[in-house]
Structure formats: structure tokens, C-alpha cells
Amino acid sequence: MDMYLTLLQLLDSTVRLATPLLLACLAGLYSERAGIFDIGLEGKMLAAAFFSAAIAAITGNVWVGLMAGIGASLVLSAIHGIASITFRGNQLISGVAINFLAAGLTVLIAQAWFKQGGRTPSLIGNGRFEPITLPFAEALQGVPILGPLYYELISGHSILVYVAFAAVPFTWWLLFRTRFGLRLRAVGENPAAVDTAGVSVVGLRFAAVGICGILCGIAGAYLSTALQAGFVKDMSAGRGFIALAALIFAKWRPWHALYATLLFGLFGALETRPDIIEQLIGMKVQGQLLAALPYVMTVIILAGFVGKAIPPRAGGEPYVKER
Amino acid sequence: MTLMTKFLGAVAATALSAGAALAEPALIFDLGGKFDKSFNEAAYNGAQKWADETGGTYREIELQSEAQREQALRRFADAGLNPIITMGFAMADPLTAVAPDYPDTKFVAIDVTWLDAPNIRQIGFAEHEGSFLVGMLAGMKSESGTVGFIGGMDIPLIRHFGCGFAQGAKAANPDVKIVANMTGTTPAAWNDPVKGSELTTAQISQGADVVFAAAGGTGVGVLQTAADQDILAIGVDSNQNHLHPGKVLTSMLKRVDVAVYDALKAGTEVETGVFTLGLAEDGVGYALDENNASLISDEMKTAVDAARAQIIAGDLTVASYYENDSCPALDF
Numbered sequence: 001m002d003m004y005l006t007l008l009q010l011l012d013s014t015v016r017l018a019t020p021l022l023l024a025c026l027a028g029l030y031s032e033r034a035g036i037f038d039i040g041l042e043g044k045m046l047a048a049a050f051f052s053a054a055i056a057a058i059t060g061n062v063w064v065g066l067m068a069g070i071g072a073s074l075v076l077s078a079i080h081g082i083a084s085i086t087f088r089g090n091q092l093i094s095g096v097a098i099n100f101l102a103a104g105l106t107v108l109i110a111q112a113w114f115k116q117g118g119r120t121p122s123l124i125g126n127g128r129f130e131p132i133t134l135p136f137a138e139a140l141q142g143v144p145i146l147g148p149l150y151y152e153l154i155s156g157h158s159i160l161v162y163v164a165f166a167a168v169p170f171t172w173w174l175l176f177r178t179r180f181g182l183r184l185r186a187v188g189e190n191p192a193a194v195d196t197a198g199v200s201v202v203g204l205r206f207a208a209v210g211i212c213g214i215l216c217g218i219a220g221a222y223l224s225t226a227l228q229a230g231f232v233k234d235m236s237a238g239r240g241f242i243a244l245a246a247l248i249f250a251k252w253r254p255w256h257a258l259y260a261t262l263l264f265g266l267f268g269a270l271e272t273r274p275d276i277i278e279q280l281i282g283m284k285v286q287g288q289l290l291a292a293l294p295y296v297m298t299v300i301i302l303a304g305f306v307g308k309a310i311p312p313r314a315g316g317e318p319y320v321k322e323r
Numbered sequence: 324m325t326l327m328t329k330f331l332g333a334v335a336a337t338a339l340s341a342g343a344a345l346a347e348p349a350l351i352f353d354l355g356g357k358f359d360k361s362f363n364e365a366a367y368n369g370a371q372k373w374a375d376e377t378g379g380t381y382r383e384i385e386l387q388s389e390a391q392r393e394q395a396l397r398r399f400a401d402a403g404l405n406p407i408i409t410m411g412f413a414m415a416d417p418l419t420a421v422a423p424d425y426p427d428t429k430f431v432a433i434d435v436t437w438l439d440a441p442n443i444r445q446i447g448f449a450e451h452e453g454s455f456l457v458g459m460l461a462g463m464k465s466e467s468g469t470v471g472f473i474g475g476m477d478i479p480l481i482r483h484f485g486c487g488f489a490q491g492a493k494a495a496n497p498d499v500k501i502v503a504n505m506t507g508t509t510p511a512a513w514n515d516p517v518k519g520s521e522l523t524t525a526q527i528s529q530g531a532d533v534v535f536a537a538a539g540g541t542g543v544g545v546l547q548t549a550a551d552q553d554i555l556a557i558g559v560d561s562n563q564n565h566l567h568p569g570k571v572l573t574s575m576l577k578r579v580d581v582a583v584y585d586a587l588k589a590g591t592e593v594e595t596g597v598f599t600l601g602l603a604e605d606g607v608g609y610a611l612d613e614n615n616a617s618l619i620s621d622e623m624k625t626a627v628d629a630a631r632a633q634i635i636a637g638d639l640t641v642a643s644y645y646e647n648d649s650c651p652a653l654d655f
Binding site for chain 1: 356357358359360364477502504505507508511514515516517518520521522524525528529540543544547551566
């Protein structure tokens with residue numbers, strides 16, 4: 001039973017760590033499925049983390065903060081869209097620029113607004129997303145096996161976690177069961193065909209980049225207003241890049257994105273509990289090894305050892321109408 | 324021609340001496356940033372205190388990347404700034420490269436103690452002694468008999484902190500269990516409060532009820548989670564007791580502010596060499612103010628102050644991680 005509780009705590013931590021990755025991974029999925037590579041996920045998350053914490057601190061209302069975070073992320077998305085869709089610039093360079101822009105601007109604005117050296121004041125009360133206890137969670141706690149599972153693992157997360165998990169089936173449905181989704185995928189594979197059919201390539205790509213902005217915004221807000229109570233400079237700490245790795249690992253598919261990010265989240269959670277690994281396999285494993293695993297696995301996938309990861313065919317190519 | 328040379332030489336000499344007289348000091352903050360509520364902020368406070376008292380001004384830069392270290396140092400030295408204060412162990416290599424080129428400039432290196440250069444004032448702190456004291460407090464305060472240590476980037480300096488802490492906790496309670504984690508192995512580990520929170524939660528589930536964070540910005544997450552989950556945390560470098568009053572047991576003070584203040588006050592006449600500031604010099608210590616007064620009983624205070632006196636007198640030795648490359652009380 002004790003071991004079971006430890007396992008639940010580990011999985012609980014997995015869910016918390018996987019959520020920002022999942023949101024960012026789905027964000028990248030929309031964008032890349034439409035043919036726009038986006039390595040600016042990190043920057044968008046960071047900007048959203050700052051603006052949601054800053055506005056939540058000023059207004060005392062976390063929902064207003066969330067909107068501000070999404071707004072900030074959308075602005076960066078629009079920059080990426082204008083640079084890489086309208087002006088047909090290099091998508092990777094635009095993404096890198098967004099990362100730099102976000103890293104610098106957040107600290108600069110934070111210092112100008114709050115004078116606390118690039119951080120926001122600590123959020124209190126309604127300024128934060130509190131964990132929500134699902135119905136009957138406390139009452140059912142005594143039920144063997146399932147009770148603690150429901151109470152520890154499924155209940156007690158902030159609302160954004162449930163939003164993130166709900167986004168997975170929704171994304172699957174949107175991309176694979178609707179006309180919009182079909183067109184969005186087509187624009188990433190063969191934009192000329194979509195154009196011939198009389199559908200706007202530019203419009204679809206902007207829509208995809210916009211959805212990407214919204215999801216990155218939620219991911220950033222989750223970091224600073226749900227997991228933490230405020231913004232600290234560079235607090236996204238490379239999660240946008242791990243999400244990109246997860247996207248490749250998932251081969252650009254929504255359900256697989258969920259599995260990949262949960263797996264990466266589990267590595268993160270295990271890294272915080274070296275004692276569990278030591279108990280399980282009887283020897284000490286360096287935390288650094290676990291931290292490197294997501295990247296190692298991505299390289300293995302890319303090298304073609306476990307199936308083939310084929311990106312959308314028109315990815316990275318600006319669309320030029322033939323005349 | 325000779326007259327011309329002499330004349331030019333004289334002009335140059337005048338310019339140089341004028342430059343020396345007007346020399347402004349400079350301060351190079353490490354990657355954590357000027358307001359990390361910790362190590363760098365302590366330096367800023369010291370410099371600000373000097374500026375307020377003397378009306379002097381100083382130049383400063385917050386490094387943004389590893390590549391800027393040598394560049395910033397050389398720029399400042401070129402500009403004739405003197406003395407130049409650098410923060411953090413990572414400035415050792417740039418100092419080795421730059422300092423010999425500017426023999427007339429005095430450098431002050433905080434957290435560097437192993438260089439061989441005549442114009443560097445190297446200041447180290449006996450962090451293990453300060454950590455020992457807060458470790459004792461943690462050991463005495465813990466009801467579960469388990470205390471935690473969360474380091475930032477896994478470097479010898481942070482192990483040095485952890486080692487002193489573990490020895491202190493064991494001195495107060497020989498049966499204490501110590502859970503130690505490092506946040507990461509890259510500089511990003513100094514600014515990852517999310518991971519700090521996750522590590523704290525993990526340590527709490529292993530029974531820890533007092534957690535010491537020596538992790539820069541990551542520590543913000545540690546302190547936050549400790550306060551949220553109603554256990555105690557211990558801050559580091561600056562006094563962090565006020566961040567969550569009543570939830571921060573104490574802070575391990577590293578008086579970087581004093582070291583910077585003293586260096587600025589001495590100005591270009593600053594004495595070079597290697598200096599280690601320990602308990603005896605008040606270079607390290609633990610914080611006691613109105614925010615944590617209710618957490619520290621008279622009994623605890625007496626025990627810690629007695630240990631402090633013993634360490635200063637040399638009756639009690641805290642093993643240093645640097646000297647052994649391993650820790651007698653903690654296996655990292």
C-alpha cells in the first residue's frame with residue numbers, strides 16, 4: 001500500500017510536469033501540421049508566463065491574467081505568422097528571434113513595472129489557479145485502490161490540467177474528423193492542391209499559428225499561475241524545446257503527443273525521486289541521465305531505429321503561388 | 324622629434340593619471356541576474372550601500388550568456404574602470420585570461436580562491452560553516468526526523484553547501500535522514516522554480532519537513548511550495564525570511580554585500596590576495612529577524628550560538644567538500 005501511494009505521488013508529479021509539455025506539444029502540432037515550423041514555442045510560453053502572472057498580480061484575478069497570457073502569446077504568433085507566411089521568411093529564424101525577444105522583453109518589462117528585478121510579485125488568493133478537488137474525491141478516498149487513485153492522481157490539479165488533457169481528443173477530432181482539420185493537414189502536405197481547390201492557404205496557416213498561440217498561452221499561464229505563484233526570468237527552462245522533441249517523438253499525432261509528453265513527464269518526475277529508482281533496480285542512477293533521456297530518445301527516433309518520423313511534407317517551406 | 328615624443332608622453336601620462344584618479348569601480352553580475360533575491364542581489368545591496376554613503380557611482384553589467392564573461396571583463400578593464408568586481412566561480416577562467424593584461428587594474432573575485440595573480444583580490448566564503456548552523460537548526464526543528472537539501476546547478480560549491488548542512492543536521496540529531504537533490508547540471512538550473520517545486524514535493528513525500536534551498540531563482544519555487552504545503556524552508560545568501568513570513572525557518576547568510584562594500588570602499592587601494600570569510604569574520608551566518616523569531620526557540624538559538632563559538636575557537640571543525648571531494652555526512 002505504501003508503495004502504491006508512492007507510485008501515485010510519482011504519477012501525480014508526472015501529470016504536473018507533463019501538462020506544460022503537452023500544451024506546447026499540441027501547439028506545435030497544429031502549427032507544424034499546417035506547414036509552419038515553430039521553434040518559438042519556448043518564447044511564447046515565457047511571454048505568456050510573464051504576462052499572465054503580471055496581469056494577475058495587478059488585477060488580482062487569475063482569469064484576466066490567463067487572457068493576458070494568451071494575448072501575449074498570440075501577438076508573438078502573429079509576428080511569426082507575418083514573418084513566415086506573409087513575407088515568406090525563414091521559419092526557423094523567425095522562431096529563434098521570438099525566443100530571444102521573449103527572454104529579453106519579459107525581464108525588461110517586469111523590471112519597469114514591478115522593480116523587483118525581472119520578477120513579478122508573489123500571487124495570492126484569486127491571483128492563482130488553485131488545485132480543484134473533484135466531486136466525491138474526499139468521500140471516496142476510503143475505497144481501496146481506486147479511492148486513492150481518484151483522490152491523489154485524478155483530482156487535485158488546477159483546471160488548466162484538465163483543459164490540457166481535454167485538448168487531446170479535441171485536437172484529434174478537429175484534425176481528423178472535420179473539414180477544417182482535413183484542409184489544415186493538407187496545407188502542410190501539399191498547399192498547391194489546397195489553393196487549387198479555392199481554399200486560402202494563408203488563411204489556414206494563420207489559423208493554425210493562432211491556435212498554436214492560444215495553447216502556448218495556456219501552457220505559459222500554467223507555469224506561472226498554477227505551478228508557481230509568480231514569474232521568474234527564464235522560468236520556461238527549455239520546456240518549449242522538450243515539447244518539440246516530444247512532437248517528433250509523437251510523429252505529429254495528437255494521442256501520441258499525449259503519450260510522449262507523459263513519458264517525458266515521468267522521466268522528470270523520476271529525476272526528483274532517485275530513491276525510487278534505487279529501490280527498484282538496486283543501484284544509483286544519476287539524475288542527469290534521466291534529464292537527458294528525452295533528447296536521447298528523440299535522436300533514436302530521428303535516426304530511424306523505431307519507425308520513421310516523417311514531418312509534414314510542406315513543413316518549413318513558404319508557399320508561393322504559381323503564376 | 325624627441326621633443327614631440329616627450330610632449331606626447333607627458334600628455335599621455337597626464338591623461339593616464341587623470342584617468343586613474345577618476346577611476347570608477349565596476350561590478351559584473353553573474354547569470355542569475357542582479358535581483359535574484361540571493362547571491363547577486365547581496366552584491367547589489369553592498370554596492371548600493373557604498374554608493375549611498377559616498378555618493379560614488381559604479382558601472383555594472385548583468386551577464387546574459389557564458390560568452391559575455393571575458394568580453395565584459397575586458398571592456399571594463401579597457402575603459403579604465405578600477406577595481407572591477409566579479410561575481411561567481413565561473414569568472415575564474417576569464418579572470419585568468421584578462422587580469423595579466425591589465426596589471427594596474429585591481430580585480431575583486433567573489434567565490435574564486437584558487438588563482439595565481441598579483442592583482443586579484445579573491446574572496447571565498449566558508450559556506451560549509453554557515454550551512455552547518457542552519458543544518459543544526461533544521462535538525463532541531465524537524466519533527467519527522469527528515470530534512471531536505473535542494474541545490475541549483477550541480478557544482479562543487481553547491482555540494483559544499485549541502486555537505487555543511489548535512490553535518491549540521493547530524494550534529495543536532497544523529498538519526499536524521501537527509502534527502503538531497505540537485506536541480507540540474509546547466510546554468511538553467513538556477514532559474515527553474517517549477518522543478519524546484521517538484522523537488523520539494525518529492526522531498527515532502529519522503530518525509531522532509533525542513534528544506535534548505537541553495538539554488539538561486541529555483542529556490543523561489545522551493546520556498547513557495549514549502550509555504551503552500553505548510554512545511555519550513557531555509558533561504559540562502561541574502562536574508563529570505565521575509566518572502567514567506569513564518570514559513571522560512573531561517574536563511575544562510577553569505578555576506579557578499581559586506582565583501583563588495585569593503586572592496587568598493589577601499590577602491591583602487593584594495594588589498595589583493597586570497598581571503599576566506601567564515602564565521603569569525605561574520606562572512607557567513609544565519610538570519611534571525613521578526614519574520615522567524617517565533618520559529619526559533621531560545622534553546623535552539625543557544626545551541627547554534629554555542630556551535631558557532633566552538634567553530635570560531637577551532638574546537639569544532641566542519642569538513643569541507645572542497646578539501647575532500649566527498650562528504651562525510653552526505654552521499655551525493
